[in-house]
Amino acid sequence: MSQTSTPTLIAPARPGRPALGIAVAVLGVAVLGGLLVGPARIDVGGAIAALYDAIPGFESAHGLTEVEQRVLFDIRLPRVVMGALVGAVLALAGAAYQGVFRNPLADPYLLGVAAGAGLGATLAFAWTGNEALVAPLALAGGLAAVVVTYTLGRSVGGRTATSLILAGVAVAAFATALQTYVLQRHVESIREVYSWILGRLVTVGWVNVLALLPYAVVAGAVLVAARRLLDVLGLGDEEAIALGLNVTRVRWVVVTAATLATAAAVSVSGLIGFVGIIVPHTIRILFGWSYRVIVPLSVLFGAAFLVIADLAARTLVAPGELPIGVVTAFFGAPFFLIVLRSLRRAS
Amino acid sequence: MRRIAPILALLLFAACATDATPTTTTVDSATTTPATQPAPGSIGPASGFPLTVMADNGEVTIEKRPEAIVSLSPTATEMLFAVGAGDQVIAVDDQSDFPTGVPTSDLSGFTPNLEAILSYQPDLVILSFEPADSPVSEGLAATGVSTLVLDGAQTLDDVYGQIEVIGKATGNQEAATALNLAMQAEIDEIVSDTASSGQGLTYYHELDPSFFTATSETFIGQIYSLLGLVNIADQADTEGIGYPQLSAEYIVSQDPDLIFLADADFGESAETLAERPGWGGMTALDDGAVVELDGDIASRWGPRIVNFLATVADAVKTHASAA
Numbered sequence: 001m002s003q004t005s006t007p008t009l010i011a012p013a014r015p016g017r018p019a020l021g022i023a024v025a026v027l028g029v030a031v032l033g034g035l036l037v038g039p040a041r042i043d044v045g046g047a048i049a050a051l052y053d054a055i056p057g058f059e060s061a062h063g064l065t066e067v068e069q070r071v072l073f074d075i076r077l078p079r080v081v082m083g084a085l086v087g088a089v090l091a092l093a094g095a096a097y098q099g100v101f102r103n104p105l106a107d108p109y110l111l112g113v114a115a116g117a118g119l120g121a122t123l124a125f126a127w128t129g130n131e132a133l134v135a136p137l138a139l140a141g142g143l144a145a146v147v148v149t150y151t152l153g154r155s156v157g158g159r160t161a162t163s164l165i166l167a168g169v170a171v172a173a174f175a176t177a178l179q180t181y182v183l184q185r186h187v188e189s190i191r192e193v194y195s196w197i198l199g200r201l202v203t204v205g206w207v208n209v210l211a212l213l214p215y216a217v218v219a220g221a222v223l224v225a226a227r228r229l230l231d232v233l234g235l236g237d238e239e240a241i242a243l244g245l246n247v248t249r250v251r252w253v254v255v256t257a258a259t260l261a262t263a264a265a266v267s268v269s270g271l272i273g274f275v276g277i278i279v280p281h282t283i284r285i286l287f288g289w290s291y292r293v294i295v296p297l298s299v300l301f302g303a304a305f306l307v308i309a310d311l312a313a314r315t316l317v318a319p320g321e322l323p324i325g326v327v328t329a330f331f332g333a334p335f336f337l338i339v340l341r342s343l344r345r346a347s
Numbered sequence: 348m349r350r351i352a353p354i355l356a357l358l359l360f361a362a363c364a365t366d367a368t369p370t371t372t373t374v375d376s377a378t379t380t381p382a383t384q385p386a387p388g389s390i391g392p393a394s395g396f397p398l399t400v401m402a403d404n405g406e407v408t409i410e411k412r413p414e415a416i417v418s419l420s421p422t423a424t425e426m427l428f429a430v431g432a433g434d435q436v437i438a439v440d441d442q443s444d445f446p447t448g449v450p451t452s453d454l455s456g457f458t459p460n461l462e463a464i465l466s467y468q469p470d471l472v473i474l475s476f477e478p479a480d481s482p483v484s485e486g487l488a489a490t491g492v493s494t495l496v497l498d499g500a501q502t503l504d505d506v507y508g509q510i511e512v513i514g515k516a517t518g519n520q521e522a523a524t525a526l527n528l529a530m531q532a533e534i535d536e537i538v539s540d541t542a543s544s545g546q547g548l549t550y551y552h553e554l555d556p557s558f559f560t561a562t563s564e565t566f567i568g569q570i571y572s573l574l575g576l577v578n579i580a581d582q583a584d585t586e587g588i589g590y591p592q593l594s595a596e597y598i599v600s601q602d603p604d605l606i607f608l609a610d611a612d613f614g615e616s617a618e619t620l621a622e623r624p625g626w627g628g629m630t631a632l633d634d635g636a637v638v639e640l641d642g643d644i645a646s647r648w649g650p651r652i653v654n655f656l657a658t659v660a661d662a663v664k665t666h667a668s669a670a
Contacts, residue, residue, distance in 0.1 A: 038594070038596050039594055039596060039597040039600070040596040040597060040599070040600035041600075066628065067599060067600055067602060067628075068600070070599060070625040070627075070628060071596045071599055071600055071625055073625075074624040074625030075595050075596045075599060075624055075625040076596060078624060184455075184458060202557050202558060202592070202594065202595065203556060203557055203558070203595065203623070204624075205623070205624030206624065314594045314596075317583070317585050317586075317591075318583075318594070318597070319580075319582060319583045319593055319594060319597035319601075320583040320584070320585060320591040320592055320593060320594070321558070321591075321592040321593065321594050
């Protein structure tokens, strides 16, 4: 369907070899950097040998102490994997929201998803004190927020995308207000909520990676499969309907998948902003406007971006830590402007 | 992210205040007068009201001996009762819980509410924290209620100074001076009793499970320094805030001799530490040198810093005898 329905203005149809190659290379460098650099100052040669040695069927004398091995495999590796997973999911969700709502500003934050998930998590901490309920309640909160946003947006402004964004802002403000109220009533849980909100890549282990993986895989598969439909939606609702697309259903499926992914990421890693805006936009500018390009590349570049941001978070003030949300905003915004300016000058 | 920033700021204060960790931010120290405590010699006639004291909100005049004190700081509450001003206290905030029997109310020290405070008709209010956007002390001053703002202590001298101020302001100056001397004597005794068994031992003082900690620059760190302990966090405090966040791999690779958990009240223990990724096999865990602290004692800069020091000294002696 999409081959005939997408006009020639969208090109190329899928990420070219160079683009994919660059993305994979950047991710590889980021992951390697994330594994080799850190406040524990593990010898780089030894770390490489130890990583090589850890691959089944390969052996290498690495000479790392037992402590260094624990740091490398139990602390750094899960943190890098988690960073990659969260980054991929957030960038993917951002791209999906932008496609569905045809709004370059759409991201998990503007639609109220993050605020809804935050409210859900806060309720879990305040009412139950049960850590196991944080993820499901964050999911419920995120989905509830996006449902309300969608319903509200449609009832107010019909099918225009801008009314949805406005509704999202209102929903986010409401959820944030409720969250503040709940926190004021439950002072004893402020500490947990606070450290959760600022992002928790700090304490991540393999348990957290395994908790996120199924959501990320399911949501990722749905969104990657729907990338062609996003291009069709990009033509406008009337055009897409005329071309035989069930716009409402596609929108629901994509939004649900993206929300699931966001809430899952948020529930294990806390609120990390900016990834969903910066990554898809940079890809758009560098590699093209088709979602068949943007969606898969968002996965790779989103993963690389967050791994690098996390590397900065734990090395810039080493041996201290910066909140990763601060780093993503601090590096994301100027980077985006530089790309924008350089391209404008080139054209 | 931007939308939740104001909440984050609030939470940051509130989260710190939950365990009564001093929250002297750079803004505070730049705008408030340094805690110039009156030296013991420079104090006016004993219980000669009206008098003035220096607090972190400047010079405060107290017309007569306060008989209706409201304390919105758990630390100030402990100081008030320790200097014998307990009878003069009519209400304390919802976090104040020591000594037993304090007149706990539903007043909040994190979000102090002017009208709620005034409903107790106080003649002296003591705060340790003011929200930047609603300075309660100004509102109280406008209604003629004397208000002392006593920020989180940075040093042990601040602790003694605040006890002096509270003693003087409540007409219990002699008791306050005696308390300070007794505390200093007890501290000296614990330190000499522990001798050199703590010299050079490294430690990590955990404030919360995301590895926020206190450096030697804080009153918390100074307690450990008295015994010669070395703080692994000192290199991490690049901004000099005193309460940096460490990374797990740094703590694990530093492998401190002793670990003190000020977040034990929140469920952290040697068992939960062993379950953290990469933490199993750390020296302190193998040696049984993980100490669960009373979160209140280890975060309030009041008279019970002596108990805090005693707990640390016990851990040091246990460690020395095991070695």
